[in-house]
Amino acid sequence: MGDIFRLIIEKVSVLAIPFLLFFIPVLAFFKKVKIYEEFVEGAKEGFQVAVVIIPYLVAILVAIGMFRASGAMDIFAKMVSPITDLIGFPPDALPAAIMRPLSGSGTLGIVTELMKAHGPDSFIGRFASTIYGSTETTFYVLAVYFGAVNIKKTRHAVPSGLMADFVGIMAALFICRVMFG
Amino acid sequence: MLNYVWIFLISVSIIVGAINGKLQAVTEAAFKYAGVAVDIAIGLIGVMALWLGIMRIAEKAGLVRLLARALRPVMTRLFPGVPADHPAMGAMILNISANWLGLSNAATPLGLKAMEELQKINPNKDIATDDMVVFLGLNTGSITLIPATILAVRVQMGSAAPWEIIGTTIFASTCASITAVIFAKLFQRMPVFKIKTKNNDTEITNNEEK
Known part of the structure; x- marks a missing residue:
């Protein structure tokens, strides 16, 4: 049972991109979409996305890089390890989990630094990558959506959003343990 | 909120770095990672362009x-x-x-x-x-x-x-x-x-x- 589950997750990972690279253009072609022109149009945004995140990445990567180089990360890891060890959570990855609901680009910075320090194919690198995609930036989404319609009393939106973040990150830990040991 | 996180990371790094005698390493890390951030962001352009192009097609295909x-x-x-x-x-x-x-x-x-x-x-x-x-x-x-x-x-x-x-x-x-x-x-x-x-x-x- 566990093996089948593992196999499915593995196959999804390997096949997702080739499937979409085949399925989307073929579907579009038969729907008479001008696929080449539309592709180029969409690809133009790639520059923007990359350039827009530069200042955020610099801010967070520098701060977290300094934090690690000073030895503060080791102290932090030691402080939280009694709790994180209980559930097998890598202490280094905790800042990424804390940042996740606050800022998407901030989390991207932390995750990037983790991959730089530990390697993208290390357990921490894979786990941090999964954390990034496991939930959205709760506080940002709530601020934008409620702000747009002037809702002041958000009731249970924050607690249920944070519960989702927490479970998402725990689920990321669980599945990465299953898949990557 | 991020203001607090950022000032915390920066100031703690400098103070702890000073105590540990690692101030030089902290400075080096600051410069190194400023460069890394740009390298990575620029390196994203290719894959992001590919993906956003494909997703644009997906959108147009309904x-x-x-x-x-x-x-x-x-x-x-x-x-x-x-x-x-x-x-x-x-x-x-x-x-x-x-x-x-x-x-x-x-x-x-x-x-x-x-x-x-x-x-x-x-x-x-x-x-x-x-x-x-x-x-x-x-x-x-x-x-x-x-x-x-x-x-x-x-x-x-x-x-x-x-x-x-x-x-x-x-x-x-x-x-x-x-x-x-x-x-x-x-x-x-x-x-x-x-x-x-x-x-x-x-x-x-x-x-x-x-």
Whole structure:
């Protein structure tokens, strides 16, 4: 049972991109979409996305890089390890989990630094990558959506959003343990 | 909030670095990572352009509508306060579909449109309705089918198998999404989160809107 589950997750990972690279253009072609022109149009945004995140990445990567180089990360890891060890959570990855609901680009910075320090194919690198995609930036989404319609009393939106973040990150830990040991 | 996080990281690094005699390493890290940030961001352009190009094709092919049609039966059950043919329902379903496909540029305007429509059937204009909280739960805990940005970073980092994390991301984000809905539904009945109005004119304003 566990093996089948593992196999499915593995196959999804390997096949997702080739499937979409085949399925989307073929579907579009038969729907008479001008696929080449539309592709180029969409690809133009790639520059923007990359350039827009530069200042955020610099801010967070520098701060977290300094934090690690000073030895503060080791102290932090030691402080939280009694709790994180209980559930097998890598202490280094905790800042990424804390940042996740606050800022998407901030989390991207932390995750990037983790991959730089530990390697993208290390357990921490894979786990941090999964954390990034496991939930959205709760506080940002709530601020934008409620702000747009002037809702002041958000009731249970924050607690249920944070519960989702927490479970998402725990689920990321669980599945990465299953898949990557 | 980020102001606090940032000043904390920077100042603690300098102080701890000074105590540990690692100030030089801290300075080096600051310069090194400023460069790394730019290298990585620039390196993202290729993969991001490829993916955004493909997703643009997906959008034009009507993939959002296709997914929306499949989601409709589930969605109408999740939002009991919204009539099935109300414009809010359509906008919410399209927003969720676009989110799942990772089309954030398309998702946000649809989401804001959905909030406006939900606000029209909201009797208390400054208080969130149960349906709004469930809807935002589905947004904050959105299912991620293809984590494009992190894939691009992993490619840039020289990962041997950047795609390895697609399956784990789908699993984790699905858990988050289900949790968001469950807790939105659980919390809405708790006394702390009940809608409290100054006077009991809820019914009247409600009818007025319709």
